Amino acid sequence: MNEAQYMEQWARETGAWALQQFNDAHAAPPRRKADHSWVTDVDETVERELRRMIRTAYPDDAIMGEEGGGAVRSDQRVWVLDPIDGTGSFVKRLPVWCVSIGLVVDGYPRAGCVFLPVTDECYLVGLDGPATLNGQVISAEIDEPFDSQAWMAVPSNAHRRYAIKFPGKTRSLGSTAANICYVARGGATGAVLGRSNLWDIAGAVPVLERAGGRFGTVSGDQLDWPLMGRGEQSRHPLFAAHAAIYDKLLGMISER
Numbered sequence: 001m002n003e004a005q006y007m008e009q010w011a012r013e014t015g016a017w018a019l020q021q022f023n024d025a026h027a028a029p030p031r032r033k034a035d036h037s038w039v040t041d042v043d044e045t046v047e048r049e050l051r052r053m054i055r056t057a058y059p060d061d062a063i064m065g066e067e068g069g070g071a072v073r074s075d076q077r078v079w080v081l082d083p084i085d086g087t088g089s090f091v092k093r094l095p096v097w098c099v100s101i102g103l104v105v106d107g108y109p110r111a112g113c114v115f116l117p118v119t120d121e122c123y124l125v126g127l128d129g130p131a132t133l134n135g136q137v138i139s140a141e142i143d144e145p146f147d148s149q150a151w152m153a154v155p156s157n158a159h160r161r162y163a164i165k166f167p168g169k170t171r172s173l174g175s176t177a178a179n180i181c182y183v184a185r186g187g188a189t190g191a192v193l194g195r196s197n198l199w200d201i202a203g204a205v206p207v208l209e210r211a212g213g214r215f216g217t218v219s220g221d222q223l224d225w226p227l228m229g230r231g232e233q234s235r236h237p238l239f240a241a242h243a244a245i246y247d248k249l250l251g252m253i254s255e256r
Helices: 005-023 039-055 089-090 176-184 203-209 223-229 247-250
Strands: 063-064 076-087 098-105 108-116 119-127 151-153 162-164 168-169 192-194 213-217 238-242 254-255
Touching: 005 108, 005 119, 039 076, 039 098, 039 203, 039 254, 063 151, 076 089, 076 176, 089 247, 098 119, 098 203, 108 176, 108 203, 119 176, 119 203, 151 176, 176 192, 176 203, 176 213, 176 238, 192 203, 192 247, 203 213, 213 247
Parallel strands: 063 076, 151 168, 151 192
Antiparallel strands: 076 098, 098 108, 108 119, 162 254, 192 238, 213 238
């Protein structure tokens, strides 16, 4: 199997197990990490299993994960894992959460898989070839002009952090990786993502870019990939849209 086939298999297997726990009313309660974000036994178990699968298939590759740590080196292939992206949604029994797997090559995410178990959506791209959703090629292209029915994904604190002049709707759905993929499939007009870690975006950015999307920062400053590769958050809030409308849409958003 190639990288894309492995990623889909890993994400679907661990995602199916996570979905069982999601539907189990007697599952172990969540806990707070040092940064006050949620973590669950499911996050930790899924990451351990993904690490085991990756070590079996690619023993010479490195691994970085939200729960188990690690870092990116430019001379290594690095699998970057977010076992449950959208843990807050998972904890509150909301459907937008996913298993996210990215493959970083030469310091940049080159392949990825984002699997949403509740809705059975698998966004996938290998080291070559198109971005797909459940096997169907997707595109980030959006029709203009934007009207009141268009929608942009935003973080939950958007009303406090940003001034947005977008004429359509804004929605906070709970998962950074999923929001990027909604742009990649041409559903969301764009996505304001807030400051993020590499594991939040590594699985989704390759999907977006292969679908014709563009990825950067709200400020327009260059994204510091080495910083994120060390496990730190991006210095600036992130932004995604189709390349053809990226600049126009970004002009409608500013930080407060």
